[in-house]
Structure formats: C-alpha cells, structure tokens
Amino acid sequence: MQNTDDLDKLLSILPDPIRVRLEEHPQLDSLIEVVMDLGRRPEARFPGKAEYLSETPITQNDLNESITRVGDFGGDNRAGIERTLHRISAIRNRRGEVIGLTCRVGRAIFGTIGMIRDLVESGRSILMLGRPGVGKTTALREIARVLADELDKRVVIIDTSNEIAGDGDVPHPAIGRARRMQVSRPELQHQVMIEAVENHMPEVIVIDEIGTELEALAARTIAERGVQLVGTAHGNQLENLIKNPTLSDLVGGIQSVTLGDEEARRRGSQKSVLERKAPPTFDIAVEMTERQKWVVHEQVAETIDMLLRGRKPNPEVRTVNETGEVTVTHELSSSPEMQTGGRSRSSSVRHNPLSIAPTSSQEGFFTPPPQGRGWRSSGKIKPTQAAPLSPEQQTFEQLLDVSLSRAFDARDEGLRSEDSENGEYIPGPNGEDLPLHIYPYGVSRHQLDQVVRTLNLPVVLTKDIDNADAVLALRSHVKNHSKLRHLAKSRQIPIHTLKASSVPQIAHSLRRLLNMDDPAMPDAAELDLFVRGDSEDELEALEEARLAVEQIVIPKGQPVELLPRSGLVRKMQHELVEHYHLQSRSFGDEPNRRLRIYPA
Structure with a gap:
C-alpha cells in the first residue's frame, strides 16, 4: 500500500514546542490526531495509546496561532489545510469562541480496497459501516479514485466537510479524475446530492456520513435513477440501521404486518411481525470491524429479512495479511433456535471471493439451499406416526400448559452447561449427528x-424447514396441507405426526423419534404433572410433594405432612403421590386442610 499524508503541513500549524516534539517522535508515521484544549496539556494520539506533548497547558494565544494558519470553519465547525486531507475541528464555548482544537491526520492510502475490489467493479451500490477512525473515509476516497481512473466512470463526490477531497477549491490528487461538489452548509447535503444527479450526469455518486432522513430519501431517489451509490452511515452493523428510524430506509424500511393463520403457523411466529417495506437503497453492506477485517453482506435484502425473522445471517469475513493476501471465510452462525449445540460451517478461499448464490422463497426471505446431512442423508430415519395413547394418557390432553418447575430448570441448566463445556457431540442411536433439528408445524x-x-433431549427447534432433520406436525394439518408434504418430500425430510398437541403425545413422539426408552426418565404422566400448574404456588406444591416422597417417605419409611393447600392443588399432589404407588389423605379443616403421605 502507498501512503500519502502531507504530515509536514499539519505540523506547520501547531505551536512551535508541540511541532518540535512531534518531529522527534519515533511513531510520527502512525499519528492519528493532536488534541489542544484550553488550560490543558496538549495530547498526541496513536493507535492504542495517547501521550502528552508538553507540561505547559495550552493558552488562548496557542489556539489563535493555529486558527490563523487554517481555512475558515464551516457550519459543522470543521476546517482544513488547502490541498491536504487533514481535518481541523473546533470546540466552542457558549459565546462562540474556540476553546479547543482536534487536528486529525488525513492520509491517502492507495490499495486499501483490495478486499472489496470485486464488489466495487460490480457496479452495485455499497454502504460502508464502522466506528469512527476505522478508515471509512479513507476507503471511500480510494473507491472514488479506482472508479474514476481505473474503470473510467463519471464519479461525483458530495464532500460536505471537505474531508474526502481536502480543503480548498482544487481537490486533492488522491481522488484521481473524480469530481468534487462542496456543500455550503451540512443541512443542505441532500439538496446537493439531487443537484449532482440532475446537473452533472454522474455514473457514480460518493457520499460520506449519511445521517438524516432527508439524506436517506435523497439516496433512495438517486439509486432509483440507476446511479451507483457508494456511501457511509452512522452505525457499526446492519442491526444498528434497523433500529434507527432515521436511517432504516437505507435498508428498505421496517413495518409491522399481520400474518394470516396459515402463514403464522408455517413460520412458527406471532401473527404480528416486522417486515421490510421496500428494496434496500444499497445492494451491498460492508461492516468495517477492523482495518484489516471487513464483514461483507452481498445481499442486504436477504440479510435484513433474516435479522427480522430472528435468524443470524451468513456474511463473508474478508481479511488481509501483511503481504496483501486476501482471505475470505464464511461462518454460518447458529440462529437463536440453534444455539444449543447448533452446527456451523466455514470455508475459505484465497484471493478470489467465495460466491454463494442463495435462493429466495416466494415470501422474499433467505432460505439456504437444501443440503443432505444427519439422518436424512444417511437414510436411517423413516417417516413414522405416533402410536395411539392409552385412555389414561389421553386424559392429560386437556391439562394446562405452563412453565417448568424450578427444580427441573436447574437440573437441565446444569446438564446443558456441562455438555457445552465438554464441547463434544454425542452420536444418536442410529449414528446420526445430534442434536436433532425439528421443524414444528401446528404443534x-x-x-x-x-x-x-x-427430558433434556438432544433436540433443537428450527424455523427453517431446509435446516430440519424431521418435521413434527399435527396429523390433521398434514392431511390438509399438500404443500408441506411436497416440501418435505422434495427435501427428503420425514414427517412425524401427532394426533393432538399435548405434553404426553409430544414426549412420546420425541422419545420414539430419538429411539429412546430410558426407564430413568419421567414418563408422560409425571411430566405432564410438572408442566400443568398455572402458578408458582402449584409448582411449589408439586415440588414439595416430590421431595417429601423421594427424600423421606420412600428412603426412611416415615409419613410426611405437607403444607396447607387449596383443594385443586391437593388434588394435583394426590395424583403425583399415586404415581409413586403410595397412599395419601387430606385432613384438617379449611383453610388449613393439608395432605399426609404414607409409606408403602
């Protein structure tokens, strides 16, 4: 990379003691900025550290001396040095007097866009995101030069603060043949953007710091006229733009829509969801996480749709080493429903970016191409149907569905954390990869x-049928939904059916699907007792009865009296005790009537 910074011109505006100290500094070439605040010691900032340049505080005369050597300050309190890229920013007091200066070094670094050269040449609009100081403006300047000089395109730069092409009427050579339009006041940037398209017939518009709703609308207008846009916006990631109502139009805008019953059931979501309103203004988004590491979203529309659906996108991660070799990797992050033992895939290629052609469904959201894996690819899993339940089990279908007891939660959390720490995948009964990814439909x-x-089952629920190993659906829904059967057949995904969406049937089906028959596990009836309570009192009462039976009545052979409970809660405790083949009776008068459990 070739570096041009005209650093001597920036040093010339500083007071002599500060200039001399910097000229002798061993890290002068990596200087980021010099800060001079009234009454404080001058400070030089380098990558990762800062240090004082003098023990003498800055005076008003020092500030005035530097101000006279720079250009005029605009409405954004920024000035520059003619024919350089340096930026001088002022801090003013309530009377409008300058009491602080930030002298930032501007460098023209040629070759900084090697990581995204192919994207720049594609002719699609590109949005650059990143924290301040990561190099967005430097990359923007180099993109403008490459498009103008090497690709012979008509490029117009909207230079609001003269930071891209430098101060003065003659632009800096770093932008090549690109033309620069200055903006008299920052609030007029959107007008200059439209003027550039209407008057100067550009093929490419370069914009730095899109920050208002009017500028976002102007950018959409330009893109709809067939002009390539290259710009930067405030925010580190695309998620920041989704949450920013001012700039969300850059990624298509966000609106709340109400889904039909069938669509909500298919997605496994609520009926009111967030959707993208329109095509994004920018086709490509680049998140500049570090100077040598950029995250590229080549399909912004699909990325936004996935984020709104609660799924993690699959962006490219491009890095460059000291020799200029570019490495492109794909990391498929597990979505929220796949975070427990989810699988990830990665691939890398040097020099040439890895291109993946995603497919879109009719609804317009991203769905990865089907890939054979797990049980489906091995052919060891077959479509099955749940066996009919006994009359005793069917009585539990009408029980309420609520939160698990705290004891089960604590046990499961410990098991999950222990498994995750070990980092090992345990093969399933048929040699398949676990956890098993299940797509629920109507359940x-x-x-x-x-x-x-x-039950601590190795199962992960997924909202994407293409990532599923099996479909768990209600029998009535499968009969009346030919599209689901067709999708499952085309993707070789077995459908496992339930007669009703109840706890016993779900537990029975999952065990059958996993080929599990562990007598140590609670059966469907016991499981249902622990999930049927509709309040903390009921859960606490059931847990009290369980602990009494397992810790006192059975091991010690002693009867136990429980705390007073309501009639409904005592009935649930009686059912739990019967499951252990023990006897229990209620005694006492309301409201102190309580349960007594007898040993066998």
Whole structure:
C-alpha cells in the first residue's frame, strides 16, 4: 500500500514546542490526531495509546496561532489545510469562541480496497459501516479514485466537510479524475446530492456520513435513477440501521404486518411481525470491524429479512495479511433456535471471493439451499406416526400448559452447561449427528420447548424447514396441507405426526423419534404433572410433594405432612403421590386442610 499524508503541513500549524516534539517522535508515521484544549496539556494520539506533548497547558494565544494558519470553519465547525486531507475541528464555548482544537491526520492510502475490489467493479451500490477512525473515509476516497481512473466512470463526490477531497477549491490528487461538489452548509447535503444527479450526469455518486432522513430519501431517489451509490452511515452493523428510524430506509424500511393463520403457523411466529417495506437503497453492506477485517453482506435484502425473522445471517469475513493476501471465510452462525449445540460451517478461499448464490422463497426471505446431512442423508430415519395413547394418557390432553418447575430448570441448566463445556457431540442411536433439528408445524412450540428441556433431549427447534432433520406436525394439518408434504418430500425430510398437541403425545413422539426408552426418565404422566400448574404456588406444591416422597417417605419409611393447600392443588399432589404407588389423605379443616403421605 502507498501512503500519502502531507504530515509536514499539519505540523506547520501547531505551536512551535508541540511541532518540535512531534518531529522527534519515533511513531510520527502512525499519528492519528493532536488534541489542544484550553488550560490543558496538549495530547498526541496513536493507535492504542495517547501521550502528552508538553507540561505547559495550552493558552488562548496557542489556539489563535493555529486558527490563523487554517481555512475558515464551516457550519459543522470543521476546517482544513488547502490541498491536504487533514481535518481541523473546533470546540466552542457558549459565546462562540474556540476553546479547543482536534487536528486529525488525513492520509491517502492507495490499495486499501483490495478486499472489496470485486464488489466495487460490480457496479452495485455499497454502504460502508464502522466506528469512527476505522478508515471509512479513507476507503471511500480510494473507491472514488479506482472508479474514476481505473474503470473510467463519471464519479461525483458530495464532500460536505471537505474531508474526502481536502480543503480548498482544487481537490486533492488522491481522488484521481473524480469530481468534487462542496456543500455550503451540512443541512443542505441532500439538496446537493439531487443537484449532482440532475446537473452533472454522474455514473457514480460518493457520499460520506449519511445521517438524516432527508439524506436517506435523497439516496433512495438517486439509486432509483440507476446511479451507483457508494456511501457511509452512522452505525457499526446492519442491526444498528434497523433500529434507527432515521436511517432504516437505507435498508428498505421496517413495518409491522399481520400474518394470516396459515402463514403464522408455517413460520412458527406471532401473527404480528416486522417486515421490510421496500428494496434496500444499497445492494451491498460492508461492516468495517477492523482495518484489516471487513464483514461483507452481498445481499442486504436477504440479510435484513433474516435479522427480522430472528435468524443470524451468513456474511463473508474478508481479511488481509501483511503481504496483501486476501482471505475470505464464511461462518454460518447458529440462529437463536440453534444455539444449543447448533452446527456451523466455514470455508475459505484465497484471493478470489467465495460466491454463494442463495435462493429466495416466494415470501422474499433467505432460505439456504437444501443440503443432505444427519439422518436424512444417511437414510436411517423413516417417516413414522405416533402410536395411539392409552385412555389414561389421553386424559392429560386437556391439562394446562405452563412453565417448568424450578427444580427441573436447574437440573437441565446444569446438564446443558456441562455438555457445552465438554464441547463434544454425542452420536444418536442410529449414528446420526445430534442434536436433532425439528421443524414444528401446528404443534405448540412452547410445549415442545418444555418437553425438550424437562427430558433434556438432544433436540433443537428450527424455523427453517431446509435446516430440519424431521418435521413434527399435527396429523390433521398434514392431511390438509399438500404443500408441506411436497416440501418435505422434495427435501427428503420425514414427517412425524401427532394426533393432538399435548405434553404426553409430544414426549412420546420425541422419545420414539430419538429411539429412546430410558426407564430413568419421567414418563408422560409425571411430566405432564410438572408442566400443568398455572402458578408458582402449584409448582411449589408439586415440588414439595416430590421431595417429601423421594427424600423421606420412600428412603426412611416415615409419613410426611405437607403444607396447607387449596383443594385443586391437593388434588394435583394426590395424583403425583399415586404415581409413586403410595397412599395419601387430606385432613384438617379449611383453610388449613393439608395432605399426609404414607409409606408403602
């Protein structure tokens, strides 16, 4: 990379003691900025550190001396040095007097866009995101030069603070043949953007710091006229733009929509969801996380749709080493529903970016291409149907569905944390990769999640049928939904059916699907007792009865009296005790009537 910074011109505006100290500094070439505040010691900032340049505080005369050597300050309190890229920013008091200066070094670094050269040449609009100081303006300047000089395009730069092409009427050579339009006041930037398109017939518009709603609308207008846009915006990631109502239009805008019953069931979501309103203004987004590491979203529309659906996108991560070799990797982050033992894939290629052609469904959101894996690819899993339940089990279908008891939660959390620390994948009964990814259709996700957590099953619920190993659906829905059967057949995904969305049937089906028959596990009836309570009191009462039976009545052979409870709660405790083949009776008068458990 070739570095041009005209550093001597910046040093010439500083007071003599500060200039002499900097000229002798061993890290002068990596200087970022010099800060001079009234009544404080001058400070030089380098990558990762800062140090004082003098023990003498800055005086008003020092500030005035530097101000006279720079250009005029604009409405954004920025000035520059003619024919350089340096930026001088002022801090004013309430009377409008300058009481502080930030002298930032501007460098023209040629070759900084090697990581995204292919994207620049594609002709698509690019949005650069990143924290201050990461190099967004430097990259923007180099993109303008490459497009103008090497690709022979008509490029116009909207230079609001003269930071891209430098101060003065003659632009800095770093932008090549690109033309520069200055902005008299920052609030007029959107007008100059439209003027550039209407008067100067550009093929590319370069904009730095899109920060207002009017500028976002102007950018959309320019993009709809067929002009390539290259710009920067405030924010580190695309998620920041989604949450920013001022700039969300850059990524298509966000609106709340109400889904139909069938679509909400298919997605496994609420009926009111967030959706993208329109195509994004920018086709490509680049998150500049570090100077040598950029995250590239080549399909902004698909990325936004995935984020709104609660799924993690699959961006490119491009890095460059000291020799200029570019490495492109793909990391498929697990989505929220896949965070427990989810799988990830990565691939890398040197020099040439890895291109993946995603497919879009009719609804307009990203779905990865189907890939054979796990049980489906091995052919060891077959479509099955749940066996009919006994009359005793069917009585539990009408029980309420609520949160798990604290004891089960604590046990499961310990098991999950222990498994995650070991970092090992345990193969399933048929040699498949676990956890098993299940796509529920018409089955209560809440009940499914309860059963999975309570029984500690190696199951992950997914909202994407292409990532599923099996479909768990209600039998009535499968009969009336030919599209689901067609999708499952085309993707070789087996469908496992339930007669009703109840805790016993879900538990029975998951065990059957996983080929599990562990007698140590609670059966469906016991499981249902622990998820049927609709309050903390009921859960506490059931846990009290369980502990009394397992810790006193059975091991010590002693009867136990429980705390007074209501009639409904005592009935639930009686049912739990019967499961242990023990006897229990209620005694006492209301409201102190309570349960007594007898040993066998």
